[in-house]
Amino acid sequence: MPKIVDHTERRRELGEAVWRVIDRDGVAEVSIRTVAAESGWSSGALRHYFATRAELLAFACELVITKVTERIEAGPRTDVSAILRETMPLDPERRTEVSIMFSFLALGLGDPALARVQRTHFTAMYDLCRHLVPTEDERAARRLHALVDGLSVQVLAGHLTPAEADTELVAYLDELYG
Template sequence: MPRQVDHEARRRQIAEAVWRLATRGGLENVSLRQVAAEAGVSARLLQYYFGTRDQLLLGALEILNADAEQRARERLMHLDGTGDMRAIVRGVLLEMLPLDAERRSRHLVHVAFFVRFLADESLAAAVRHGPRALEDLVTDLIEQGQKLGRARPDVNARAEAAFLLAGAEGLQASMLLGQRTPDEAVALLDHQIDRIFEENDSERSA
């Protein structure tokens, strides 16, 4: 019988090759041929699964983000249904920090994509107007906290969510460069979160 191919596994194999190249030297000059060689497949097969070079980069980023979302969901699962909006917001923000090897590697790949997108307007345009899913999520969590009387009623939930996410993104770079330790970064996030939610030290867990 002909061997059945796991197409999702093959797409992941190729995407992981893109990620490895990204962390080693960036994506500015990465070619389809280089990705094919790194993945151990033919250039023809790579094009079959992803199409053009731009489609390959966007596809690899999509798989990376889906992975990150799944990991975050697994780590936050124990908070589901607790009504602890502060802890859930904190957990979402901690997913954005390179606090372990897996998250550090993911953020390094994101940095490479960011630099590539700055240099390529067509790629940047493809992601510029994407949905702000994280901002929507954190906004909703803050609003739920307000309804439950656990968050300050006078804050603008949308503005606070955008500020928290921007702060977490800024901390990514300083941590990757070794300018801030994980403890320092987490303390800064806690300081900002405590501006919004009623502080309760028993709720904190890294």
């Protein structure tokens, strides 16, 4: 009897293996070989799902976008700060996700496929901010997006603690919402 394989779940497992490699060793260490070792697969089996490193990285980034979106949609829809916290590195899981997302900023400069994923991420984040501002004010949405990204970068760089970033987020939202 042939073994039934859930290809969607297998791809997800491989994407999560990419996350672990990035979290532990950095994005520069992601390769077909390192991800295969991390996942316990052979390089040949992994190539059945992803032919190139770029495909593997793009999928891992898209998987982060999907995971964060699912978390936001499952949470409270009226608490703006709770929604935005899901996108910021305020705990270990989100720190890994945000590290992956910002890794794509640099990678996208030299690779059009990865640049597409980065644009998707930025567009989704801007759309979320536009939806969360109290008016149809694009300028306020851009500021909110810049604030969330800026606070996230400062946490990743060690210039702010997660608690300090959260305090700044809440202070800005208090100003925004009056």
